[in-house]
Amino acid sequence: MFRSFMPQALIQARAAAARGEVPVGAVVSRGATILAEAGNRTRELSDPTAHAEILAIRAACARLGSERLIGCALWVTLEPCAMCAQAIAHARLARLHFGALDPKSGGVLHGARVFEHTQTHHRPEVYDGLEGDACAELLREFFAERRG
Amino acid sequence: MFRSFMPQALIQARAAAARGEVPVGAVVSRGATILAEAGNRTRELSDPTAHAEILAIRAACARLGSERLIGCALWVTLEPCAMCAQAIAHARLARLHFGALDPKSGGVLHGARVFEHTQTHHRPEVYDGLEGDACAELLREFFAERRG
Numbered sequence: 001m002f003r004s005f006m007p008q009a010l011i012q013a014r015a016a017a018a019r020g021e022v023p024v025g026a027v028v029s030r031g032a033t034i035l036a037e038a039g040n041r042t043r044e045l046s047d048p049t050a051h052a053e054i055l056a057i058r059a060a061c062a063r064l065g066s067e068r069l070i071g072c073a074l075w076v077t078l079e080p081c082a083m084c085a086q087a088i089a090h091a092r093l094a095r096l097h098f099g100a101l102d103p104k105s106g107g108v109l110h111g112a113r114v115f116e117h118t119q120t121h122h123r124p125e126v127y128d129g130l131e132g133d134a135c136a137e138l139l140r141e142f143f144a145e146r147r148g
Numbered sequence: 149m150f151r152s153f154m155p156q157a158l159i160q161a162r163a164a165a166a167r168g169e170v171p172v173g174a175v176v177s178r179g180a181t182i183l184a185e186a187g188n189r190t191r192e193l194s195d196p197t198a199h200a201e202i203l204a205i206r207a208a209c210a211r212l213g214s215e216r217l218i219g220c221a222l223w224v225t226l227e228p229c230a231m232c233a234q235a236i237a238h239a240r241l242a243r244l245h246f247g248a249l250d251p252k253s254g255g256v257l258h259g260a261r262v263f264e265h266t267q268t269h270h271r272p273e274v275y276d277g278l279e280g281d282a283c284a285e286l287l288r289e290f291f292a293e294r295r296g
Contacts (some may be wrong), residue, residue, distance in 0.1 A: 045209060049205065064194075083230070083233075111268065120230065
């Protein structure tokens with residue numbers, strides 16, 4: 001039976017919001033197991049690369065002692081940017097599931113469209129829109145409060 | 149007087165080769181000062197994101213306690229991939245100087261051409277070909293030895 005890990009990614013996104021970070025969360029899974037999960041921590045860590053996807057990929061690789069996450073899936077609440085998309089390719093993740101589309105900053109279905117170039121060297125299966133409304137609503141609330 | 153930090157980036161690339169890593173090196177500078185320097189460590193760290201550029205950016209940001217490297221420059225021996233190009237944009241680096249072109253895996257002048265999309269949000273000044281022959285020769289030697 002197919003199991004979605006988007007609910008867990010959403011928990012990580014909500015935790016990021018509670019820390020004052022842009023609410024994006026990510027999970028790396030292998031079969032029915034979560035290898036790693038993370039929320040965005042760019043402010044806390046003063047690290048522009050500390051997106052949820054990068055932190056989850058790094059943690060999963062550390063856990064496996066491997067640069068590659070063959071056969072694994074990444075679940076993330078927002079369309080990855082070009083940085084995270086290429087990191088997904090470097091890690092050879094088999095599948096990418098994401099929630100909300102990001103026409104403004106996305107690099108998968110928008111902008112750089114990283115997986116559409118031979119220079120990327122790997123193209124995961126991509127599934128978009130999973131719990132997209134819940135994922136997008138978290139971001140809307142976060143930015144509305146900051147503007148308020 | 150303009151000072152090039154590519155010689156220091158090349159030292160980092162050679163050190164990476166000596167560790168058995170793909171020989172790419174990077175330096176982040178502010179004016180005449182080196183803020184951080186790094187070589188590729190993807191194997192040693194089992195981290196597909198541990199490219200020289202990412203490690204140098206993270207170290208420079210940690211040193212400044214900031215997510216952004218306003219007014220700083222990145223020097224790297226090889227054309228950055230899409231991951232590193234978007235990280236350069238996230239860090240708001242003012243200038244990117246790189247050595248060898250990378251038609252096979254590059255994301256600046258090839259493939260995703262990350263800085264050409266509005267979704268990237270920042271476009272550094274880009275200077276390519278600085279000590280390009282020396283930078284490319286290091287890579288050629290490294291891969292020739294591995295094939296030999």
